[in-house]
Amino acid sequence: LGLECIVYMGEVDVRRQQPNVAAMELYGAKVCAVTAGSRTLKDAVNEAMRDWAANFENTHYVLGSALGPAPFPDIVREFQSVIGNEVKRQCEERGVKIGAMVACVGGGSNSIGFFSPFIDQKEPRLIGAEAGGIGPGVGENASRMTGDAARDGIMQGYKSRFLLDDDGQALPTRSISAGLDYCGIGPQLAALGKSGRIEFTAIRDEEALEAVKFFAKNEGILFALESAHAGAAAMKIAREIPKDQAVVINMSGRGDKDVFITSPVFRPEEWNQFLHAEIERLESNKDIHDAKIMTK
Template sequence: MDNKGFFGDWGGAYIPEVLHQTFEELKKEYAKARQDPSFWQEYLHIMRTYSCRPTPLTHAKNLSDHFGGAQIYIKREDLNHTGAHKANNVMGQGLLVQRMGKKRVIAETGAGQHGMATATMAAKFGFDCTIYMGEVDVMRQRPNVFWMEKMGATVVPVKDGSRTLKDAINEAFRDWVTNIDSTHYVFGTACGPAPFPEMVSWFQSIISQEAIEQIQEYHGKLPARIYACVGGGSNAMGAFTHFLDTDTELVGVEAGGHGIETGQHAARLCGKDATPGVAQGYKTMFLQDDDGQMLETHSVAAGLDYVGVSPILADLWEKKRVRFEAATDKEVMAALDLTMKKEGIIPALESSHAFVQAFKEAPTLSSDEAIIINMSGRGDKDIFTIAHAFDDPSWKEFIIARGKEYSSNS
């Protein structure tokens, strides 16, 4: 990152004047933390004692045998506290909030995992907490909303626009502008104005810091490829960072939705529908029309339907260091089903996108090679969406029965 927050042509900090002082304070505290070894040690301590790190690297032997190619390893971020990689970032930002002396945090969330992690961090550190979440995502991620509220967070359904992640981000920025003295915006992904992309990636890099040691211990050498789903890009940057200077191929998997050719997707870097633009404080590839208006997106996974992508990933894509592919909703459900049946592991719908591409490519590699799939989260949060997608009759009966029960008691 250069001194203006750019990664090549991407990034920057396009912010209103009212936020300049707040961003200067944040950049100053972040720079001090980067230069202070005791900060990282404090961060590692809380992640080990509170968030159950290091997360395991699991050899998926049954899947490896099934495909008959590379040895498949799964980096188990689902076993991180709150069930996803999101805790890595929020705990780090929580330590920065303490240093800045602020008492309130706000966040945006799509799949609910970042909101869940932020609410958890706020409870741990004693901060007031408000979470902005698109109304559509509130409905399809109701279990996470329930837990956020039970931990004391205020969840605000955003009813503007498409009522999904991009609209939640807009609303969170409005809040921040109004409450800059008391409030820190815990940005959830490696997007937004500098220093957020680099800062979030730094905290998430704990994933690849662990994985690069684990794979060499278990397999004896570095993996041929690493696969990670890509919404904004935080779990992908976490999985890729410590492998950037190696020969390992890095593969990001975006949401193909109903198929890129249909226009109902959220593929920015592997399709042809995205163009360079500036929005939400930074420059990247956005799904937008010729007038710069953001397009509607679609994904079965609530955490992948964002219109933009990390400026760091845009730079790595432009430099051809990361290859990008897309997985359709149909492929995602098939990969999820196979993983559950073969390994007894339930990936989140977001993570399942990475499994799709890994399964396509594993048979093309030899059995003495390894690949890593970054399982960014677990699928418990997706039970309503998954059961609906599988058209499970017993689940329908259960929901209908509970609905009747609630109606009779009201």
């Protein structure tokens, strides 16, 4: 369409999600690494909103998560509901009764869309998996609906549950998954959590990594680290669901984008050797340098 696309991404996330960055640039987007604050998702949102505010006459802010000022939560929920609608239709066609639906929750786009057609029903159980990080302490996780660190607040144009200090400033967060490493949650998800319709659980980094390995080995599916949080939560509650009912996990992303994060954990020696070999190859290969000059 000839529209310029500028993507703001925290510098930390740019480094740990290079496959995603490379893909966006190949598609023609300009990726801007944000170096302010914690250099993760929260700060990327801040920079995108600053750009929008400064250039509103010829710029539109596109928000992928189910949060932010109205009408963004409604827009994202409605578009993402295609996921939940398809799950509902396919299960009805096959006579499958759903006992529980499980999705990871950062801002909440995949989960609210996945849950959407079932929210007004009493069943099935709806379970949201938050980032438990490395522990329960401040700065060790990104759990807004579990634990006791979150509070109601207003940030980035919307009211919801946030990890905030006594002055209302965002607390640091931590998660092995870039998409869950955020201090807030979509307001609709927060309300549904408070009402009890959605159950929330915190999944630690090591549990998510174990889920990646489990589903790869047993199902031949490589979960993204975000989605692996949902996989781990499903594994926890599977025994609670009757055998004649299904547990549906929303795999919201593929794990190939996380190779820079998972390889050092799963294959540390091989990954170290690979990186050193690549550095040596790049430094000694003049053909690559010449090809770049010709391309320019």
